[in-house]
Amino acid sequence: MTLLAPAKAVGTKAVLGRHVLAFVAGAPQVLRDTWVVTEGDTIVDITPHRPTQVDEVHDRPHQFIIPGMMNLHNHCFSEGVARTHCEDGGGRRAGASIIYTVLMPLTRIGADILTSDERMAVARLGILQLLKGGATTVMEPFRATIPEMFDAAMEMGIRFYGAPYLFSADMPVGNSDGTIDYQASDTNPMRDLEIWQNLHDLWEGKDNGRIRLAMSPHATDTCDPDFLRHITDHARNLGVPSTIHAAQSVGEMETIARRYGGRTPIEYLDWLGVMDRDMSVAHCIRATDADLALMAARDTTILNCPRVFARSGTVASYARLRSHGVRTVVAADGYNMDLLAEVNAAALISKITTGDARQATSPELANAVTLHAAEALRRDDLGRIAIGAKADLTVLDFSHPHLQPMHDPLRAMVWLANRANIGMVMVDGRVLIKNGMACDLDEAAVVNAGASAIHKIWDLPEARDALTG
Numbered sequence: 001m002t003l004l005a006p007a008k009a010v011g012t013k014a015v016l017g018r019h020v021l022a023f024v025a026g027a028p029q030v031l032r033d034t035w036v037v038t039e040g041d042t043i044v045d046i047t048p049h050r051p052t053q054v055d056e057v058h059d060r061p062h063q064f065i066i067p068g069m070m071n072l073h074n075h076c077f078s079e080g081v082a083r084t085h086c087e088d089g090g091g092r093r094a095g096a097s098i099i100y101t102v103l104m105p106l107t108r109i110g111a112d113i114l115t116s117d118e119r120m121a122v123a124r125l126g127i128l129q130l131l132k133g134g135a136t137t138v139m140e141p142f143r144a145t146i147p148e149m150f151d152a153a154m155e156m157g158i159r160f161y162g163a164p165y166l167f168s169a170d171m172p173v174g175n176s177d178g179t180i181d182y183q184a185s186d187t188n189p190m191r192d193l194e195i196w197q198n199l200h201d202l203w204e205g206k207d208n209g210r211i212r213l214a215m216s217p218h219a220t221d222t223c224d225p226d227f228l229r230h231i232t233d234h235a236r237n238l239g240v241p242s243t244i245h246a247a248q249s250v251g252e253m254e255t256i257a258r259r260y261g262g263r264t265p266i267e268y269l270d271w272l273g274v275m276d277r278d279m280s281v282a283h284c285i286r287a288t289d290a291d292l293a294l295m296a297a298r299d300t301t302i303l304n305c306p307r308v309f310a311r312s313g314t315v316a317s318y319a320r321l322r323s324h325g326v327r328t329v330v331a332a333d334g335y336n337m338d339l340l341a342e343v344n345a346a347a348l349i350s351k352i353t354t355g356d357a358r359q360a361t362s363p364e365l366a367n368a369v370t371l372h373a374a375e376a377l378r379r380d381d382l383g384r385i386a387i388g389a390k391a392d393l394t395v396l397d398f399s400h401p402h403l404q405p406m407h408d409p410l411r412a413m414v415w416l417a418n419r420a421n422i423g424m425v426m427v428d429g430r431v432l433i434k435n436g437m438a439c440d441l442d443e444a445a446v447v448n449a450g451a452s453a454i455h456k457i458w459d460l461p462e463a464r465d466a467l468t469g
C-alpha cells in the first residue's frame with residue numbers, strides 16, 4: 001500500500017472569483033472580481049488586478065471562491081455501510097436510535113471481516129465524496145480497527161483530523177426497561193489508548209501538518225469517568241483537540257441519569273472537568289437550556305448535524321443550539337457527506353422550528369462550515385481567505401442556470417447550490433478537484449471498489465439480522 005501524498009504544491013496559482021468570500025478587517029466579506037493568488041501551500045495575495053507571471057491560472061467565469069469548507073464530524077465507514085438501508089425508518093426497532101442496533105455493530109463486524117485493501121476502498125470512497133462535496137478538512141471519528149482512514153487521507157490530499165475511538169465498553173446491550181448498557185467485548189480501554197498513541201506517533205503532523213489526530217472518546221455512555229478524565233488529560237498534554245458524542249438520544253440521557261445521580265450527559269462531562277475550549281461535542285440535541293448555557297460558559301463547540309436526525313424524524317436545530325451563545329458548527333455525521341445540503345437543512349429546520357425567517361442566516365451558516373469550524377480547532381490559518389492563511393479553497397461554479405442571475409452569492413450557496421456545483425477544491429495549494437472531477441484519480445474504480453467492500457458486509461447473515469431485528 002502506498003503512503004505517498006500527492007506531489008507538493010509548488011509555484012504560484014491564481015484563481016479568479018466573480019465573488020470571493022475574503023477575510024477583511026476581521027470579518028468575512030464578499031468581494032467582486034477578485035483574484036486569490038497562492039504560492040506553495042499559502043495564500044499570498046487577494047487582488048483585483050490580474051496577476052502576471054503566475055504558473056497556473058483558473059479563470060472560469062461565475063466562480064464563487066470561499067474558504068475550504070470544514071466538516072468536523074463525519075463517519076466515512078459507518079454511514080457508507082448504512083446508506084439506503086436506514087432511511088424511511090429502516091433498522092429502527094421500537095423507535096430506538098439505529099446507532100446501537102445498526103451503526104455500531106455493523107461497523108465493528110465490518111472492520112473485522114474486511115481485508116485491509118477493502119477497508120482502504122471504503123475509506124477512499126468516503127474521502128472522494130467529501131472532496132467532491134467541497135470539503136477541504138474533515139474530522140473523522142472511526143473505529144481504531146480501520147487505520148486505513150489515515151492512509152486514504154494521506155494519499156488523497158484532504159486535510160484530516162483522524163479521531164480513532166476510545167471505549168470503556170463497546171457492545172450495546174438493551175435492558176428490559178428500554179435503557180442501554182454496554183459490555184466490554186474484547187475492548188480494553190488502556191489498550192485503546194495505546195493504539196491511539198501508536199497512531200499519533202505514526203501520523204501526527206505528516207505531510208506538512210495536513211494529517212493530525214483528535215482524541216475521540218466515543219460517547220458519554222460508552223466511556224467511564226476515570227477513563228474520560230485520563231484521556232482528556234493526555235490530549236491536553238499533547239495539545240490535540242478532543243471530540244465526543246453527547247446528548248444524542250433518549251436512551252443515553254436515561255443511562256447517564258441512572259448511573260450518575262440524575263446528571264445530564266453535558267453535566268456529566270462538566271462534572272469530570274473534561275468540557276473546555278478544546279472539546280467539540282457532537283449533536284447535543286437533547287441538551288437542556290441549562291446544558292447549553294454551561295457549554296457557552298466553557299467555550300465548548302457543538303457539532304450540529306441536522307440531516308442525519310431529520311432522517312429519523314428528530315429535530316436538530318442549529319438556531320436553538322446557537323441561541324444560547326455556544327459556538328455551533330455544521331457537519332454531516334457521514335450522512336451523504338454534503339456540506340452544502342447540510343447548511344441548507346440547517347437553515348430550513350431553524351426557520352421552521354423558530355417560525356422566524358431571520359434566524360440562521362446565510363452568512364452565519366457559511367461561517368459554520370468555515371470560520372467558526374477553524375476557530376473550534378484553534379486554527380487561524382484555516383476557514384478564511386486571507387494573506388498568510390493556508391491555500392485551502394472551495395470554488396463554487398455559479399454558471400449553472402439555477403444560479404443565475406446572481407445577486408447574493410452567500411444566499412445562493414445556502415439556498416440554491418448543491419454538491420454538483422462544486423467546481424474546484426484546493427488543499428495546501430494542490431488542486432484535488434477540477435471542473436467537478438477528481439484530479440489524477442479513476443473515480444469509477446474508487447466507487448466500484450468501495451461499493452463491493454460494503455456489499456461484503458451486507459452478505460453476512462448477522463448484518464441482515466441487525467436490520468430486521
Ligand SMILES: [Zn+2]
Binds near residue numbers: 073075245282333
Ligand atoms: Zn457521530
